[in-house]
Each structure stands twice: as C-alpha cells, then as structure tokens.
Amino acid sequence: MSRWEPDARGRLQRAAMELYVEHGFEQTTVAEIAERAGLTERTFFRHFADKREVLFFGQEALLELFVSSVAQAPEGTAPFEMAAAALHAVSGVFEDRRPWSLERHRVISANPALAEREQSKMARLSEAVGTALRDRNISEPTASLTASSCISVFHIAFQTWIAEDNTRGFPQIVTETLDALKAVTAGT
Amino acid sequence: MSRWEPDARGRLQRAAMELYVEHGFEQTTVAEIAERAGLTERTFFRHFADKREVLFFGQEALLELFVSSVAQAPEGTAPFEMAAAALHAVSGVFEDRRPWSLERHRVISANPALAEREQSKMARLSEAVGTALRDRNISEPTASLTASSCISVFHIAFQTWIAEDNTRGFPQIVTETLDALKAVTAGT
Numbered sequence: 001m002s003r004w005e006p007d008a009r010g011r012l013q014r015a016a017m018e019l020y021v022e023h024g025f026e027q028t029t030v031a032e033i034a035e036r037a038g039l040t041e042r043t044f045f046r047h048f049a050d051k052r053e054v055l056f057f058g059q060e061a062l063l064e065l066f067v068s069s070v071a072q073a074p075e076g077t078a079p080f081e082m083a084a085a086a087l088h089a090v091s092g093v094f095e096d097r098r099p100w101s102l103e104r105h106r107v108i109s110a111n112p113a114l115a116e117r118e119q120s121k122m123a124r125l126s127e128a129v130g131t132a133l134r135d136r137n138i139s140e141p142t143a144s145l146t147a148s149s150c151i152s153v154f155h156i157a158f159q160t161w162i163a164e165d166n167t168r169g170f171p172q173i174v175t176e177t178l179d180a181l182k183a184v185t186a187g188t
Numbered sequence: 189m190s191r192w193e194p195d196a197r198g199r200l201q202r203a204a205m206e207l208y209v210e211h212g213f214e215q216t217t218v219a220e221i222a223e224r225a226g227l228t229e230r231t232f233f234r235h236f237a238d239k240r241e242v243l244f245f246g247q248e249a250l251l252e253l254f255v256s257s258v259a260q261a262p263e264g265t266a267p268f269e270m271a272a273a274a275l276h277a278v279s280g281v282f283e284d285r286r287p288w289s290l291e292r293h294r295v296i297s298a299n300p301a302l303a304e305r306e307q308s309k310m311a312r313l314s315e316a317v318g319t320a321l322r323d324r325n326i327s328e329p330t331a332s333l334t335a336s337s338c339i340s341v342f343h344i345a346f347q348t349w350i351a352e353d354n355t356r357g358f359p360q361i362v363t364e365t366l367d368a369l370k371a372v373t374a375g376t
Contacts, residue, residue: 078375119311120304144344145369152336156329181333185373187266 009047009057011037016054017100020107025051025114055104055114059121063128065090066150070132079138083150084178086129090154091171094161098170102162126151153177197235197245199225204242205288208295213239213302243292243302247309251316253278254338258320267326271338272366274317278342279359282349286358290350314339341365 015036019028030051034041048054069086077085094101108114130147138146157177161170203224207216218239222229236242257274265273282289296302318335326334345365349358 080372080375116304116308119307123307123310141344141348141365141368142372144347145340145365145372148340148344149337149369149372152333152340156332156336159332160329177329177333180329181337182373184268184330184333184337185370187268 008037008039008043012039012044012047013054013057013100016051017103017107020055021103025107025111052114052117055108056117056121062090062093063125065093066125066129067132070129070136073136079133079142079146080149082133082136083129083146083153087150087154087157087174087178088171091157091174094158094170098162101158105159105162122151122155125154149181153181196225196227196231200227200232200235201242201245201288204239205291205295208243209291213295213299240302240305243296244305244309250278250281251313253281254313254317255320258317258324261324267321267324267330267334268337270321270324271317271334271341275338275342275345275362275366276359279345279362282346282358286350289346293347293350310339310343313342337369341369 012033016028016033019032019036028051030041030044033051033054034044037044048057066086066089069089070082073082073085108118126147129150130144133143133146134140153174157170157173160166160177161168161173166173200221204216204221207220207224216239218229218232221239221242222232225232236245254274254277257277258270261270261273296306314332314335316335317338318332321331321334322328341362345358345361348354348365349356349361354361
C-alpha cells in the first residue's frame with residue numbers, strides 16, 4: 001500500500017515539464033520525473049500511462065466539454081452558434097494555464113512524434129464535435145464543416161493566445177477568431 | 189542494370205491495392221506486390237520507399253498544386269477566393285481516380301497508423317497553404333483560418349465524393365461544399 005501524496009499529479013506534471021524543457025522530452029525518463037517530484041515511479045504510473053501522457057492529460061475532459069456544450073445548446077440554435085458556445089465554454093478553462101500551455105507547445109513543437117499526436121488529437125476533437133452535431137440532427141456536410149471550423153478556430157486562437165507578445169485573454173481571442181473566420185468566408 | 193518496364197509504377201500501385209484490399213495492409217509484403225505486378229522488389233524500391241508510400245504517392249504533387257494556385261492568383265484576389273481557386277485546380281486532378289480513391293480510403297480507415305498519417309498529411313497541406321497565403325501578404329489569423337478552411341473543404345468534399353451512393357463530380361461537390369461553409373459561418 002502506498003501512502004496518499006498531496007497533489008501528486010500536479011507535482012509530477014510540474015517536474016516533468018521542467019525536465020522536458022531542460023533536457024528535452026526524449027532524454028527524460030520516468031525515474032527522473034518521479035525523483036524530481038519527490039515521489040516514486042509507482043506513483044507516476046498510477047497517474048499517467050507514460051511520459052507522453054503527461055502532455056496529453058486533460059484531453060478527454062476537453063473533448064467532453066466540447067461535446068456537452070453542443071449537446072446542451074438550446075433547441076433551434078444554429079450549428080455555428082453551437083460551435084461558438086462550445087468554444088466559449090472551453091476558453092474559460094485555460095485562463096490560468098498559459099505558462100503551462102506555452103511550455104507544452106514548445107516541447108511538442110520540438111518533437112515530430114508529439115506534433116503528430118497533437119494533430120491526431122485535433123482530428124479526434126473535430127470528429128467528436130461532428131458526431132455531437134449529428135446527434136442534434138444537423139445534416140452533412142454542415143455538421144462536419146461546423147465541427148472542423150470549430151476546432152480550427154480553437155487551434156488558431158490557441159496559437160494566438162500563447163504567442164510571446166500576447167496580453168489578451170483566451171475568451172477574447174476566441175471571439176476575435178470567430179469574427180475573423182466569418183469575415184474570411186464572407187470574402188471581405 | 190535493369191531493363192525498362194512500361195508503366196511499372198502503375199502496375200505496382202494496382203497490384204499493391206489489390207493485395208491491401210484482399211489481405212489487409214499489414215499482411216501484405218513488398219515481395220508479394222512485386223510478384224503480383226510481374227516485377228522485381230528492386231523495381232518496387234526504385235518507385236516507392238516502402239509499402240505505405242504506395243498510398244501516399246502524389247502527396248507532394250497535390251501540395252505543389254495547392255501552393256502554386258495560391259501563388260498564381262491575380263493581385264487583389266480575396267484570400268477565400270484564392271483558396272477556392274486552389275480547390276478547383278485540385279478537384280480536376282481526381283476526376284478519373286474515384287475507384288482508386290475509394291479503395292485507398294477503405295485501406296487507410298482500417299489501419300490506425302495509416303489514418304494518423306493521413307491526418308498528418310492534411311495538417312501539412314494546411315500549413316503549406318497558410319505559408320503560401322502569408323507569402324501573398326495575407327496577415328494572421330486570416331492566412332491560417334483560410335488555409336484550414338480550404339483543407340477542411342477539400343477533406344469533407346472528398347469524403348462526399350467517394351461515398352457509395354454519390355454520382356456527382358468532384359468539382360461540383362467542391363463548389364457545393366464551399367457554399368455550405370459560407371452558409372455555416374453566416375449562421376444560416
């Protein structure tokens with residue numbers, strides 16, 4: 001039996017990110033992460049399947065938030081408004097996590113396998129939002145187009161938000177990016 | 189020195205696809221592909237790096253066509269119109285390739301690693317179109333939003349085109365999908 005460790009997950013995440021930034025993702029071992037966090041490898045594996053999952057933890061919760069926002073939109077809401085509502089629900093979650101998100105982005109960008117995993121995550125989010133829209137009786141190709149627009153806005157707004165010189169909040173940037181997409185497709 | 193084989197690439201592609209459909213991608217070897225095509229393994233490797241590349245051959249040409257269409261759009265063309273012109277240029281290329289595209293889609297969908305590669309290909313196309321738009325002095329986030337809309341329309345129109353019951357041509361479906369995206373973001 002292992003004893004309870006306060007905030008073990010958070011300590012492991014912080015330790016892992018420090019090491020990924022200092023030594024690179026490939027060069028870091030789970031043993032080093034556990035040692036830096038003052039915990040055991042066994043505790044690490046109770047929280048994460050492997051060192052890659054430290055970077056993708058929270059993906060299921062994010063997907064759930066997108067899907068439940070679409071599911072809960074009032075009857076008669078236009079598809080793009082459902083997507084906008086989902087984006088606004090999601091944008092609030094990240095507010096305090098910009099330093100983490102910025103370091104995570106750097107680690108992922110430096111590693112092609114992690115970058116592919118991130119692309120795959122975006123494709124999975126888009127699939128899930130598309131399914132949620134079809135469950136609301138939105139037909140094709142509207143459901144898929146709305147879903148992929150939604151995840152494109154999420155991805156591009158996220159990049160804008162974590163840019164070095166940015167000082168605006170994520171919710172504001174989401175609103176601006178949605179407006180920019182409307183302007184693009186309107187041809188203005 | 190090996191002798192010249194007429195249409196060796198085409199014969200290898202057809203042989204490979206037959207085997208992928210009959211036995212599955214994983215179960216097929218390069219030796220079997222070469223044998224079915226009546227060619228040697230050495231000839232196979234002059235045309236393709238590995239059996240996966242048979243499915244992704246043409247990716248560079250596709251990327252080049254997207255990029256050159258954006259580069260050649262007349263001065264003053266709106267970004268979304270540049271994307272539409274690129275899509276129309278690309279859509280003509282696939283016209284005779286529907287049976288191949290349909291079988292390719294089935295093989296890729298049945299194999300998670302190939303599906304990830306396909307997602308990664310779409311992300312790369314989007315990056316390339318975004319770069320081509322920035323080279324035309326389109327600023328952010330417009331360039332990235334236009335590029336990802338362009339590739340989403342390509343991907344979704346492609347799925348519509350290869351659907352079992354579809355009888356319409358790819359260029360027509362591209363036009364309809366572009367119109368559908370405009371309707372989505374206009375909230376109608």
